[in-house]
Amino acid sequence: MRRNVKERDISLYPDIQMIIRCYMSLFLNKLPMNTLSIEDFISGIPKAELHLHIEGTFEPELMSKIAKRNNKKIKYQSIEELKQAYNFNNLQDFLNIYYESAGVLIEEQDFYEMTWAYLKKVHTQNLVHAEIFFDPQTHTDRGIKFSTVIDGIHRALEDARNKLGISSKLIMCFLRHLDEEAAIHTLKEALEYKDWITAVGLDSSEVYNPPSKFQRVFEKAKKENLLTVAHAGEEGPAEYIWEALRLLKVSRVDHGNHCLVDENLIKELVKKKIPLTVCPLSNLKLKVVQDLKQHPLRKMMDKGLLVTINSDDPAYFGGYVNENYLAITKALNLSKEDICQLAKNSFAASFLDEEKKQQMMKQVDKYYQENR
Ligand code: HPA
Ligand code: ZN
Numbered sequence: 534m535r536r537n538v539k540e541r542d543i544s545l546y547p548d549i550q551m552i553i554r555c556y557m558s559l560f561l562n563k564l565p566m567n568t569l570s571i572e573d574f575i576s577g578i579p580k581a582e583l584h585l586h587i588e589g590t591f592e593p594e595l596m597s598k599i600a601k602r603n604n605k606k607i608k609y610q611s612i613e614e615l616k617q618a619y620n621f622n623n624l625q626d627f628l629n630i631y632y633e634s635a636g637v638l639i640e641e642q643d644f645y646e647m648t649w650a651y652l653k654k655v656h657t658q659n660l661v662h663a664e665i666f667f668d669p670q671t672h673t674d675r676g677i678k679f680s681t682v683i684d685g686i687h688r689a690l691e692d693a694r695n696k697l698g699i700s701s702k703l704i705m706c707f708l709r710h711l712d713e714e715a716a717i718h719t720l721k722e723a724l725e726y727k728d729w730i731t732a733v734g735l736d737s738s739e740v741y742n743p744p745s746k747f748q749r750v751f752e753k754a755k756k757e758n759l760l761t762v763a764h765a766g767e768e769g770p771a772e773y774i775w776e777a778l779r780l781l782k783v784s785r786v787d788h789g790n791h792c793l794v795d796e797n798l799i800k801e802l803v804k805k806k807i808p809l810t811v812c813p814l815s816n817l818k819l820k821v822v823q824d825l826k827q828h829p830l831r832k833m834m835d836k837g838l839l840v841t842i843n844s845d846d847p848a849y850f851g852g853y854v855n856e857n858y859l860a861i862t863k864a865l866n867l868s869k870e871d872i873c874q875l876a877k878n879s880f881a882a883s884f885l886d887e888e889k890k891q892q893m894m895k896q897v898d899k900y901y902q903e904n905r
Contacts, residue, residue, distance in 0.1 A: 568904075568905075569904045571859070571862060571863075571869070571872075572859060574869055574872065574904055575855055575858045575859050575862065575872060576658065576659065576855055577659055577900065577904065578659060578872060578873070578876045578897060578900055578901075579659055579661050579876065579893065579896050579897055579900060580658075580659060580660055580661070580854060580858075580876045580879050580897075581660070581661065581662035581663065581664070581841075581879040581880050581883050581885075581893070582655065582660055582662075582663050582664070582843050582844065582854045582879070583664045583785065583808070583810045583841055583843055583879060583882060583883060584664075584666075584787050584788075584810035584811075584812055584841070584843035584844075584845055585651075585663060585664070585665050585666060585843060585844055585845065585847075586665075586666045586667075586668065586706075586736065586845065586846050587647065587648055587651065587665050587666065587667045587686060588631060588634075588635045588638075588647075588667070588668055588671060588846075589631060589845060589846025589847065589848060589849055589850075590647060590648075590650065590651035590654075590846070590847055590848050591634055591635065591638075591647050591848050592650065592848045593612045593615045593616055593848070594612060595646065595647065595650055596615075596634055596637060597612055597615075599637050599638065599643050599646065599647075600637040602643075603637055603639045603640070603643070605636065605637040605639070607633075607634070607637065608633065618630055619818075619849055621818055621819055621820070621849075622820060623768065623819060623820060624738065624739065624767065624768050624819050625738055626819075627818070627819055627846070627849060628737060628738060630849070631846065631849065632671055635668075635671050635672065636675060638672065638677070638682075639677065639681075640681065640685075641681045641684045641685040641688075642685065643685065644681065644682055644684070644685025644686050644689075645685040645686070645688050645689045646685075646689075647685075648665075648685065648686045648689035648690065649689040649692060649693070651663075651847075652689060652690075652692075652693040652697060652699055653697070654853055655699070655853055655854060656693070656697045656699060658853055658854055658855040659855075660699065660854055661698070661699060661700065661893070662699065662700045662701065662879075662880070662883060662885060662893070663693075663699060663700075663701045663702075664701065664702040664703075664704060664731070664732075664883060664884060665686070665690070665701060665702070665703055665704065666704045666705075666706045666734055666736065667682065667683070667686055667703065667704075667705060667706065668706050668708060668736065668737075669682050669683070669705060669719055669722070669723070670707070670708045670711060670715060670716075670719055671708065673719070673722070679719075679722040679723070679726075680726075683703075683723075683726050683729060686703065687703070687726075687729050690703065700885070700889075702731040702732070702883075702884050703729055703730050703731060704730070704731060704732045704733065704734045704762060705719070705723050705730050705732075705733050705734070706733070706734040706735060706736040706737075707719060707720075707733065707734070707735055707736075707747060707750065708736065708737040709735050709736065709737045709738065709739065709742035709746065709747065709764075710737045710738045710742055711737075712746075713746060713747055713749060713750055716747055716750040717749070717750050717753065720733070720750055720753055720754055720757075724757060727757065727759075730759065731759070731760055731884050732759055732760035732761060732762055732784070732884065733750075733751065733754045733759050733760075733761055733762075734761070734762045734763060734764070734787065735747055735762075735763040735764055735765075735777075735781070736764050736787075739764060739765070739767055739768045739769040739773065740768050740769055743769070743772075743773050743776055744763055744765060744773055744776035744777045744780055744781050745776050745780055747781065748780045748781065751780070751781040751782070755782060760784050760884060761781050761782055761783045761784060762783050762784060762785045762786070762787055762810075763777040763781050763783050763786065763787060764787040764788055765777040765783075765786050765787065765788065765789060766786065766788055766789045766790055766791035766792055767787075767788035767789075767790060767791075767816075767819075767821060768819075768821065769791070770791055771791050771792055771794050771795040771798050773791075774786055774789055774791065774792050774795075774798055774802075775795075775798060778801065778802075778805075778807065783807070784807070784808075784884075785807065785808045785809070785810060785882060786802070786807060786808070786809050786810070787809075787810045788809070788810065788811065788812065788816075788821075789802075789809035789810075789811070790811070790816065790821055790822075790829055792809070792838075793829050793832060793833070793836075799836050799838065802838055802839075803836065803837045803838060806839055807839070808839040808840070808841060808878070808881070808882030809833065809838055809839070809840050809841070810841050810843050810882070811830055811833070811840050811841060811842060811843065812842075812843045812844065812845035812850075812857065813825060813828055813830065813842065813857050813860055813861040813864075814844065814845075814847075814850040814851055814852045814856065814857050814860055815844070815845035815846060815850045816828060817850075817860075818849070818850040818851065819850075824864075825860055825861060825863075825864035825865070826864045826865070828861060828864060828865065830842075830861055830865060831865045831867075834871070834874070839878055839881065839882055840875070840878060841875065841878045841879045841882050842854065842857050842858050842861060842875050842879070843857065844856070844857050858872060858875070869901065869904075869905050870901070870905070873897055873898070873900075873901040873905075876897045877894045877897045877898070880893040880894050880897070881894065
Protein backbone atom coordinates (compact mmCIF):
# COMPACT_ATOMS: atom_id res chain seq x y z
CA MET A 534 0.00 0.00 0.00
CA ARG A 535 1.33 3.47 -0.92
CA ARG A 536 1.54 5.92 1.88
CA ASN A 537 1.66 9.64 1.43
CA VAL A 538 4.86 11.61 1.93
CA LYS A 539 3.96 12.89 5.38
CA GLU A 540 3.21 9.41 6.71
CA ARG A 541 6.43 8.05 5.24
CA ASP A 542 8.50 10.84 6.73
CA ILE A 543 7.10 10.49 10.18
CA SER A 544 7.48 6.72 10.13
CA LEU A 545 11.24 7.29 9.86
CA TYR A 546 11.13 8.67 13.38
CA PRO A 547 9.34 6.12 15.56
CA ASP A 548 10.36 7.98 18.73
CA ILE A 549 8.69 11.16 17.55
CA GLN A 550 5.61 9.17 16.60
CA MET A 551 5.50 7.64 20.06
CA ILE A 552 5.85 11.01 21.78
CA ILE A 553 3.01 12.44 19.69
CA ARG A 554 0.81 9.49 20.49
CA CYS A 555 1.60 9.72 24.23
CA TYR A 556 0.79 13.42 24.17
CA MET A 557 -2.49 12.90 22.38
CA SER A 558 -3.42 9.94 24.51
CA LEU A 559 -2.67 11.76 27.76
CA PHE A 560 -4.10 15.15 26.99
CA LEU A 561 -6.82 14.44 24.48
CA ASN A 562 -7.66 10.98 25.76
CA LYS A 563 -8.38 9.96 22.20
CA LEU A 564 -5.64 7.93 20.60
CA PRO A 565 -4.34 5.05 22.70
CA MET A 566 -0.79 3.75 22.31
CA ASN A 567 -1.68 1.23 19.72
CA THR A 568 -4.40 2.27 17.31
CA LEU A 569 -5.42 -0.53 14.97
CA SER A 570 -6.85 -0.06 11.51
CA ILE A 571 -10.50 -1.07 11.30
CA GLU A 572 -9.49 -4.23 9.38
CA ASP A 573 -7.03 -5.28 12.11
CA PHE A 574 -9.47 -4.34 14.85
CA ILE A 575 -12.13 -6.61 13.32
CA SER A 576 -9.64 -9.34 12.67
CA GLY A 577 -8.39 -9.45 16.26
CA ILE A 578 -11.60 -9.11 18.20
CA PRO A 579 -12.78 -12.37 19.80
CA LYS A 580 -16.12 -13.36 18.34
CA ALA A 581 -18.69 -16.14 17.92
CA GLU A 582 -20.58 -17.19 14.81
CA LEU A 583 -24.18 -18.31 15.26
CA HIS A 584 -25.51 -18.66 11.73
CA LEU A 585 -23.37 -20.92 9.62
CA HIS A 586 -24.46 -23.82 7.42
CA ILE A 587 -21.63 -26.32 7.30
CA GLU A 588 -22.62 -27.34 3.76
CA GLY A 589 -22.27 -23.67 2.85
CA THR A 590 -18.59 -23.71 3.73
CA PHE A 591 -17.82 -26.21 0.96
CA GLU A 592 -15.19 -24.39 -1.11
CA PRO A 593 -14.96 -25.30 -4.83
CA GLU A 594 -11.37 -26.54 -4.49
CA LEU A 595 -12.23 -29.03 -1.73
CA MET A 596 -15.45 -29.94 -3.55
CA SER A 597 -13.49 -30.78 -6.67
CA LYS A 598 -10.97 -32.88 -4.69
CA ILE A 599 -13.69 -34.86 -2.89
CA ALA A 600 -15.74 -35.29 -6.08
CA LYS A 601 -12.73 -36.89 -7.81
CA ARG A 602 -12.06 -39.14 -4.82
CA ASN A 603 -15.68 -40.33 -4.87
CA ASN A 604 -15.94 -40.60 -8.66
CA LYS A 605 -18.68 -38.00 -8.70
CA LYS A 606 -19.14 -35.55 -11.56
CA ILE A 607 -19.88 -31.90 -10.87
CA LYS A 608 -21.95 -30.08 -13.46
CA TYR A 609 -19.25 -27.52 -14.19
CA GLN A 610 -16.10 -28.02 -16.28
CA SER A 611 -13.78 -26.06 -14.02
CA ILE A 612 -13.60 -24.36 -10.65
CA GLU A 613 -13.84 -21.00 -12.45
CA GLU A 614 -17.03 -22.06 -14.21
CA LEU A 615 -18.48 -23.23 -10.91
CA LYS A 616 -17.63 -19.93 -9.23
CA GLN A 617 -19.24 -18.04 -12.11
CA ALA A 618 -22.46 -19.89 -11.39
CA TYR A 619 -22.52 -18.20 -7.96
CA ASN A 620 -24.54 -15.35 -9.40
CA PHE A 621 -27.82 -15.64 -7.60
CA ASN A 622 -31.06 -13.71 -8.01
CA ASN A 623 -32.71 -15.14 -4.92
CA LEU A 624 -32.55 -17.84 -2.25
CA GLN A 625 -33.82 -20.63 -4.53
CA ASP A 626 -31.12 -19.98 -7.18
CA PHE A 627 -28.53 -20.48 -4.47
CA LEU A 628 -30.18 -23.52 -2.89
CA ASN A 629 -30.24 -25.35 -6.24
CA ILE A 630 -26.44 -25.17 -6.51
CA TYR A 631 -25.89 -25.71 -2.79
CA TYR A 632 -27.83 -29.00 -2.74
CA GLU A 633 -26.22 -30.19 -5.96
CA SER A 634 -22.71 -29.51 -4.64
CA ALA A 635 -23.43 -31.30 -1.36
CA GLY A 636 -24.10 -34.41 -3.49
CA VAL A 637 -20.38 -35.22 -3.70
CA LEU A 638 -20.18 -35.80 0.07
CA ILE A 639 -20.30 -39.56 0.65
CA GLU A 640 -17.91 -40.74 3.37
CA GLU A 641 -17.49 -39.75 7.02
CA GLN A 642 -14.06 -38.39 6.08
CA ASP A 643 -15.69 -36.01 3.54
CA PHE A 644 -17.88 -34.46 6.24
CA TYR A 645 -14.86 -34.29 8.52
CA GLU A 646 -12.69 -32.51 5.93
CA MET A 647 -15.38 -29.95 5.05
CA THR A 648 -15.97 -29.11 8.71
CA TRP A 649 -12.29 -29.07 9.59
CA ALA A 650 -11.51 -26.72 6.67
CA TYR A 651 -14.07 -24.22 7.99
CA LEU A 652 -12.75 -24.39 11.53
CA LYS A 653 -9.13 -23.97 10.44
CA LYS A 654 -10.14 -20.97 8.34
CA VAL A 655 -12.06 -19.17 11.09
CA HIS A 656 -9.36 -19.93 13.64
CA THR A 657 -7.24 -17.43 11.67
CA GLN A 658 -10.09 -14.91 12.12
CA ASN A 659 -10.17 -15.12 15.93
CA LEU A 660 -13.45 -16.96 16.01
CA VAL A 661 -13.59 -18.69 19.37
CA HIS A 662 -17.07 -20.20 19.33
CA ALA A 663 -19.22 -21.56 16.47
CA GLU A 664 -22.85 -22.71 16.48
CA ILE A 665 -23.13 -24.73 13.31
CA PHE A 666 -26.15 -25.83 11.26
CA PHE A 667 -26.19 -29.08 9.38
CA ASP A 668 -28.87 -30.41 7.02
CA PRO A 669 -29.05 -34.20 7.47
CA GLN A 670 -31.93 -34.61 5.00
CA THR A 671 -29.77 -33.24 2.17
CA HIS A 672 -27.68 -36.38 2.64
CA THR A 673 -30.02 -39.05 4.01
CA ASP A 674 -32.34 -38.48 1.02
CA ARG A 675 -29.38 -39.55 -1.19
CA GLY A 676 -28.85 -42.73 0.78
CA ILE A 677 -26.09 -41.46 3.09
CA LYS A 678 -26.50 -42.67 6.67
CA PHE A 679 -27.32 -40.10 9.36
CA SER A 680 -24.39 -41.50 11.37
CA THR A 681 -21.92 -40.88 8.51
CA VAL A 682 -22.88 -37.20 8.41
CA ILE A 683 -22.88 -36.48 12.11
CA ASP A 684 -19.83 -38.62 12.94
CA GLY A 685 -17.66 -36.67 10.47
CA ILE A 686 -18.88 -33.26 11.59
CA HIS A 687 -18.62 -34.14 15.28
CA ARG A 688 -15.08 -35.49 14.94
CA ALA A 689 -13.94 -32.21 13.37
CA LEU A 690 -15.66 -30.19 16.12
CA GLU A 691 -13.85 -32.24 18.75
CA ASP A 692 -10.52 -31.73 16.98
CA ALA A 693 -11.18 -27.99 16.85
CA ARG A 694 -11.96 -27.93 20.56
CA ASN A 695 -8.74 -29.80 21.38
CA LYS A 696 -6.31 -28.42 18.81
CA LEU A 697 -7.62 -24.91 18.04
CA GLY A 698 -9.46 -24.01 21.24
CA ILE A 699 -12.71 -23.33 19.33
CA SER A 700 -15.84 -24.33 21.23
CA SER A 701 -18.99 -25.26 19.33
CA LYS A 702 -22.63 -26.32 19.35
CA LEU A 703 -24.43 -28.26 16.66
CA ILE A 704 -27.88 -27.27 15.34
CA MET A 705 -29.76 -29.76 13.19
CA CYS A 706 -31.95 -28.09 10.57
CA PHE A 707 -35.08 -29.49 8.97
CA LEU A 708 -35.54 -28.73 5.28
CA ARG A 709 -38.77 -26.76 5.13
CA HIS A 710 -39.50 -27.60 1.48
CA LEU A 711 -40.01 -31.22 2.62
CA ASP A 712 -42.99 -32.31 4.70
CA GLU A 713 -43.28 -32.51 8.47
CA GLU A 714 -43.37 -36.32 8.48
CA ALA A 715 -39.86 -36.34 7.00
CA ALA A 716 -38.73 -33.91 9.70
CA ILE A 717 -40.22 -36.15 12.41
CA HIS A 718 -38.38 -39.14 10.97
CA THR A 719 -35.13 -37.13 11.00
CA LEU A 720 -35.71 -36.07 14.60
CA LYS A 721 -36.10 -39.73 15.61
CA GLU A 722 -32.77 -40.57 13.97
CA ALA A 723 -31.13 -37.63 15.68
CA LEU A 724 -32.24 -38.62 19.16
CA GLU A 725 -29.58 -41.33 19.19
CA TYR A 726 -27.05 -38.47 19.04
CA LYS A 727 -28.86 -36.16 21.41
CA ASP A 728 -25.71 -35.45 23.41
CA TRP A 729 -24.09 -33.95 20.32
CA ILE A 730 -26.99 -31.72 19.29
CA THR A 731 -28.01 -28.52 21.10
CA ALA A 732 -30.90 -27.26 19.02
CA VAL A 733 -33.06 -27.84 15.98
CA GLY A 734 -33.55 -25.24 13.24
CA LEU A 735 -35.50 -24.66 10.04
CA ASP A 736 -33.90 -23.74 6.72
CA SER A 737 -34.26 -23.99 2.91
CA SER A 738 -36.98 -22.32 0.77
CA GLU A 739 -38.87 -19.99 3.08
CA VAL A 740 -41.76 -18.58 1.05
CA TYR A 741 -44.84 -20.88 1.13
CA ASN A 742 -43.18 -23.02 3.81
CA PRO A 743 -44.19 -21.18 7.01
CA PRO A 744 -43.01 -22.19 10.48
CA SER A 745 -46.57 -23.39 11.28
CA LYS A 746 -45.94 -26.35 8.94
CA PHE A 747 -43.42 -27.68 11.52
CA GLN A 748 -45.19 -26.97 14.79
CA ARG A 749 -45.53 -30.64 15.83
CA VAL A 750 -41.93 -31.61 15.17
CA PHE A 751 -40.67 -28.57 17.06
CA GLU A 752 -42.94 -29.48 20.00
CA LYS A 753 -41.40 -32.97 19.98
CA ALA A 754 -37.89 -31.51 19.90
CA LYS A 755 -38.71 -29.22 22.84
CA LYS A 756 -39.96 -32.22 24.83
CA GLU A 757 -36.53 -33.78 24.27
CA ASN A 758 -34.94 -30.66 25.79
CA LEU A 759 -33.58 -29.43 22.48
CA LEU A 760 -33.55 -25.67 21.95
CA THR A 761 -35.18 -24.24 18.81
CA VAL A 762 -34.25 -21.64 16.20
CA ALA A 763 -35.68 -20.93 12.74
CA HIS A 764 -34.87 -18.98 9.60
CA ALA A 765 -37.66 -16.42 9.31
CA GLY A 766 -38.12 -13.07 7.64
CA GLU A 767 -35.27 -13.51 5.15
CA GLU A 768 -37.54 -13.67 2.07
CA GLY A 769 -40.70 -14.47 4.03
CA PRO A 770 -42.96 -11.92 5.75
CA ALA A 771 -42.94 -10.64 9.34
CA GLU A 772 -45.84 -13.00 10.01
CA TYR A 773 -43.40 -15.94 9.71
CA ILE A 774 -41.30 -14.40 12.50
CA TRP A 775 -44.41 -14.23 14.71
CA GLU A 776 -45.08 -17.90 13.93
CA ALA A 777 -41.49 -18.84 14.77
CA LEU A 778 -41.86 -17.12 18.15
CA ARG A 779 -45.37 -18.29 19.03
CA LEU A 780 -45.54 -21.74 17.49
CA LEU A 781 -41.94 -22.93 17.39
CA LYS A 782 -40.91 -21.12 20.60
CA VAL A 783 -37.56 -20.17 19.13
CA SER A 784 -34.67 -18.83 21.23
CA ARG A 785 -33.25 -17.02 18.19
CA VAL A 786 -34.47 -15.90 14.77
CA ASP A 787 -32.13 -16.53 11.84
CA HIS A 788 -32.02 -13.47 9.55
CA GLY A 789 -35.24 -11.75 10.71
CA ASN A 790 -34.73 -8.78 8.35
CA HIS A 791 -38.43 -8.29 7.72
CA CYS A 792 -39.27 -7.69 11.39
CA LEU A 793 -38.70 -3.99 10.75
CA VAL A 794 -42.06 -3.51 9.05
CA ASP A 795 -43.92 -4.43 12.25
CA GLU A 796 -43.45 -2.19 15.33
CA ASN A 797 -45.23 -4.67 17.62
CA LEU A 798 -42.95 -7.44 16.49
CA ILE A 799 -39.87 -5.30 17.14
CA LYS A 800 -41.19 -4.54 20.63
CA GLU A 801 -41.72 -8.24 21.27
CA LEU A 802 -38.20 -9.19 20.05
CA VAL A 803 -36.65 -6.45 22.19
CA LYS A 804 -38.73 -7.27 25.28
CA LYS A 805 -37.97 -11.00 25.08
CA LYS A 806 -34.34 -10.35 24.06
CA ILE A 807 -34.69 -12.69 21.08
CA PRO A 808 -31.50 -12.38 19.01
CA LEU A 809 -31.45 -12.01 15.24
CA THR A 810 -28.55 -13.69 13.43
CA VAL A 811 -27.94 -11.26 10.58
CA CYS A 812 -25.88 -12.21 7.51
CA PRO A 813 -24.85 -9.12 5.50
CA LEU A 814 -23.03 -10.68 2.53
CA SER A 815 -25.69 -13.36 2.22
CA ASN A 816 -28.37 -10.64 2.12
CA LEU A 817 -26.46 -8.87 -0.61
CA LYS A 818 -25.75 -11.99 -2.70
CA LEU A 819 -29.34 -13.26 -2.46
CA LYS A 820 -30.72 -9.78 -3.16
CA VAL A 821 -32.52 -9.47 0.16
CA VAL A 822 -30.89 -6.01 0.05
CA GLN A 823 -29.84 -4.31 -3.19
CA ASP A 824 -26.89 -2.52 -1.63
CA LEU A 825 -25.16 -2.99 1.73
CA LYS A 826 -25.56 0.73 2.33
CA GLN A 827 -29.29 0.04 2.58
CA HIS A 828 -28.81 -2.87 4.97
CA PRO A 829 -31.13 -2.60 8.02
CA LEU A 830 -28.45 -3.54 10.60
CA ARG A 831 -27.98 0.03 11.90
CA LYS A 832 -31.73 0.48 12.25
CA MET A 833 -31.96 -2.85 14.07
CA MET A 834 -29.24 -1.78 16.53
CA ASP A 835 -30.91 1.59 17.08
CA LYS A 836 -34.20 -0.15 17.87
CA GLY A 837 -32.44 -2.11 20.62
CA LEU A 838 -32.54 -5.49 18.88
CA LEU A 839 -29.93 -8.06 19.88
CA VAL A 840 -28.27 -8.49 16.47
CA THR A 841 -25.21 -10.53 15.53
CA ILE A 842 -23.03 -10.73 12.40
CA ASN A 843 -22.63 -14.06 10.62
CA SER A 844 -21.54 -15.54 7.32
CA ASP A 845 -24.39 -18.02 6.51
CA ASP A 846 -22.75 -19.81 3.55
CA PRO A 847 -19.29 -18.26 3.23
CA ALA A 848 -18.06 -20.38 0.31
CA TYR A 849 -20.95 -19.08 -1.80
CA PHE A 850 -21.40 -15.52 -0.57
CA GLY A 851 -17.85 -14.19 -0.76
CA GLY A 852 -16.74 -13.98 2.83
CA TYR A 853 -16.26 -15.59 6.22
CA VAL A 854 -17.16 -13.91 9.48
CA ASN A 855 -14.52 -11.16 9.36
CA GLU A 856 -15.33 -10.23 5.78
CA ASN A 857 -18.96 -9.84 6.86
CA TYR A 858 -17.99 -7.56 9.75
CA LEU A 859 -15.75 -5.51 7.47
CA ALA A 860 -18.24 -5.16 4.61
CA ILE A 861 -21.05 -3.98 6.87
CA THR A 862 -18.70 -1.72 8.84
CA LYS A 863 -17.61 0.04 5.67
CA ALA A 864 -21.11 0.24 4.18
CA LEU A 865 -22.74 1.65 7.32
CA ASN A 866 -19.72 3.49 8.70
CA LEU A 867 -19.81 1.53 11.96
CA SER A 868 -17.45 2.57 14.76
CA LYS A 869 -15.13 0.38 16.80
CA GLU A 870 -17.64 0.72 19.61
CA ASP A 871 -20.36 -0.69 17.32
CA ILE A 872 -18.09 -3.59 16.34
CA CYS A 873 -17.37 -4.26 20.00
CA GLN A 874 -21.13 -4.29 20.70
CA LEU A 875 -21.71 -6.75 17.84
CA ALA A 876 -18.95 -9.05 19.08
CA LYS A 877 -20.39 -8.95 22.60
CA ASN A 878 -23.84 -9.67 21.16
CA SER A 879 -22.43 -12.77 19.47
CA PHE A 880 -21.66 -14.24 22.89
CA ALA A 881 -24.79 -12.89 24.60
CA ALA A 882 -26.94 -14.50 21.90
CA SER A 883 -25.08 -17.81 21.95
CA PHE A 884 -26.06 -21.06 23.66
CA LEU A 885 -23.00 -20.89 25.92
CA ASP A 886 -23.68 -20.99 29.67
CA GLU A 887 -24.07 -17.68 31.50
CA GLU A 888 -20.65 -17.79 33.13
CA LYS A 889 -18.86 -18.38 29.81
CA LYS A 890 -20.89 -15.62 28.14
CA GLN A 891 -19.83 -13.12 30.82
CA GLN A 892 -16.21 -14.23 30.56
CA MET A 893 -16.17 -13.78 26.78
CA MET A 894 -17.93 -10.40 26.90
CA LYS A 895 -15.31 -9.20 29.40
CA GLN A 896 -12.59 -10.31 26.99
CA VAL A 897 -14.21 -8.28 24.21
CA ASP A 898 -14.38 -5.22 26.49
CA LYS A 899 -10.73 -5.64 27.40
CA TYR A 900 -9.80 -5.89 23.72
CA TYR A 901 -11.75 -2.73 23.02
CA GLN A 902 -10.06 -0.81 25.84
CA GLU A 903 -6.64 -1.87 24.56
CA ASN A 904 -7.28 -1.25 20.87
CA ARG A 905 -9.88 1.47 20.41
N1 HPA B 1 -31.65 -19.52 4.01
C1 HPA B 1 -32.36 -20.65 4.01
N2 HPA B 1 -31.80 -21.84 3.89
C2 HPA B 1 -30.49 -21.91 3.78
C3 HPA B 1 -29.71 -20.78 3.77
C4 HPA B 1 -30.32 -19.52 3.90
O1 HPA B 1 -29.70 -18.44 3.91
N3 HPA B 1 -28.44 -21.21 3.65
C5 HPA B 1 -28.46 -22.55 3.59
N4 HPA B 1 -29.70 -22.98 3.67
ZN1 ZN C 1 -28.94 -19.52 6.81
